[in-house]
Amino acid sequence: MVLKAWFRYRQAFQKLSSGRRFNNPFFSVRNLAFGGLSTVALGGLLYYHKRDSNIELSEDYFTKYQVTQNLRLDDEHTMLELKPLRPQSTNLWELMKSKKLWSVQIKQPEIMVVRNYTPLPLQKLEDGNFVALEEGDNAGGKFWLYLKKYKQGEVARWLSKLPEGHVIELRGPFIDFEFPHLPDHNTFQTPRESTQQSYTTVYDILACTAGTGIAPVMQLLLTAGDPRKVQLLHSCRSKSDLGPLYSFFNQLEHTGRLQFHLFESTAGRDIRQIQSEALKLIPMPSGNQRNIPARLEDKLHPSFALVCGPDPYITTVSGTKYDLSQGPVEGLLSQRGWSERNVYKLS
Numbered sequence: 001m002v003l004k005a006w007f008r009y010r011q012a013f014q015k016l017s018s019g020r021r022f023n024n025p026f027f028s029v030r031n032l033a034f035g036g037l038s039t040v041a042l043g044g045l046l047y048y049h050k051r052d053s054n055i056e057l058s059e060d061y062f063t064k065y066q067v068t069q070n071l072r073l074d075d076e077h078t079m080l081e082l083k084p085l086r087p088q089s090t091n092l093w094e095l096m097k098s099k100k101l102w103s104v105q106i107k108q109p110e111i112m113v114v115r116n117y118t119p120l121p122l123q124k125l126e127d128g129n130f131v132a133l134e135e136g137d138n139a140g141g142k143f144w145l146y147l148k149k150y151k152q153g154e155v156a157r158w159l160s161k162l163p164e165g166h167v168i169e170l171r172g173p174f175i176d177f178e179f180p181h182l183p184d185h186n187t188f189q190t191p192r193e194s195t196q197q198s199y200t201t202v203y204d205i206l207a208c209t210a211g212t213g214i215a216p217v218m219q220l221l222l223t224a225g226d227p228r229k230v231q232l233l234h235s236c237r238s239k240s241d242l243g244p245l246y247s248f249f250n251q252l253e254h255t256g257r258l259q260f261h262l263f264e265s266t267a268g269r270d271i272r273q274i275q276s277e278a279l280k281l282i283p284m285p286s287g288n289q290r291n292i293p294a295r296l297e298d299k300l301h302p303s304f305a306l307v308c309g310p311d312p313y314i315t316t317v318s319g320t321k322y323d324l325s326q327g328p329v330e331g332l333l334s335q336r337g338w339s340e341r342n343v344y345k346l347s
């Protein structure tokens with residue numbers, strides 16, 4: 001109705017010369033006011049249409065999410081639950097199927113910078129326990145983040161302090177890594193190149209992580225429906241850094257999906273100081289692949305290694321990673337026969 005009136009008004013206005021416009025009753029004060037109001041209403045409609053169309057998470061624009069829970073684990077670590085203001089219809093967990101590791105970018109509005117964070121498919125029950133989302137459930141787009149703040153780090157410090165109810169803006173998903181079709185075909189395809197391929201081959205993964213580098217591996221382990229087994233070597237200051245995430249390691253070990261080794265520096269187990277112990281745990285890369293999901297009793301034989309953590313950790317475990325390139329595989333992994341063909345460094 002408003003649109004029709006506005007177009008009628010505009011057409012009539014354009015047809016008349018300026019002198020005749022004033023004598024024409026169609027351009028009376030009442031009609032002019034109506035035209036003005038219609039224009040404002042139309043602008044409003046367009047604004048709300050644009051605002052509401054930015055509901056589904058996208059790389060191209062920011063979508064509003066609310067902090068629904070802020071769980072402080074210790075002085076440095078926090079877990080945040082984020083819920084979209086409007087429920088998301090796309091189930092990103094199903095879309096990525098844990099073949100892709102993905103993150104979102106959160107905007108710090110005061111300094112206008114964005115940082116990447118890794119969503120985890122978790123929900124907190126009323127009794128305080130955490131469970132992974134079931135297959136097919138996207139919880140309306142709600143997810144959790146595991147955060148570490150650094151003394152000089154603006155964004156993580158700001159995020160960790162956000163109260164429940166605070167609205168923030170984020171965009172994504174950004175695909176940080178896509179597992180190769182075959183473990184030794186480490187060509188790291190772009191997502192578009194790989195959509196045509198079918199993933200029938202299952203191979204085990206060796207994951208070496210430190211600090212919040214655990215987040216992408218937790219994303220992989222917690223995403224429902226993934227058949228791969230993971231051997232995880234995780235380094236942290238203390239296991240309490242992990243908060244409720246720690247309980248999942250036990251559960252996953254019971255299902256046979258995970259073999260977990262913890263290196264706690266406060267317990268004298270800094271991986272840099274006990275390299276010979278770490279070397280004993282790191283297997284040689286295996287040529288094993290299966291065409292069926294692993295069974296509980298199958299032994300773990302990793303044929304692909306993922307290394308996630310701060311740069312000095314990556315250097316110790318797998319050699320220096322340069323900004324735009326992976327760099328050669330050195331460090332502990334190379335001593336056990338791993339190479340550029342089957343290792344990916346994520347930082």
Ligand SMILES: Cc1cc2nc3c(=O)[nH]c(=O)nc-3n(C[C@H](O)[C@H](O)[C@H](O)COP(=O)(O)OP(=O)(O)OC[C@H]3O[C@@H](n4cnc5c(N)ncnc54)[C@H](O)[C@@H]3O)c2cc1C
Pocket residue numbers: 103115116117118119145146147148149150151152153154155156157176212215309310311347
């Ligand atoms: C794909 C991807 C996924 C990520 N997922 C997560 C996640 O799930 N949880 C999470 O907490 N972070 C994650 N990060 C890191 C995050 O994006 C930020 O880099 C981090 O929060 C620091 O940002 P900042 O603005 O607070 O600090 P910055 O301003 O970037 O850094 C300030 C100072 O903090 C210190 N610092 C920053 N990062 C590190 C580090 N990794 N190790 C040691 N010191 C550091 C350095 O002294 C640095 O000079 C991810 C990064 C990427 C690329």
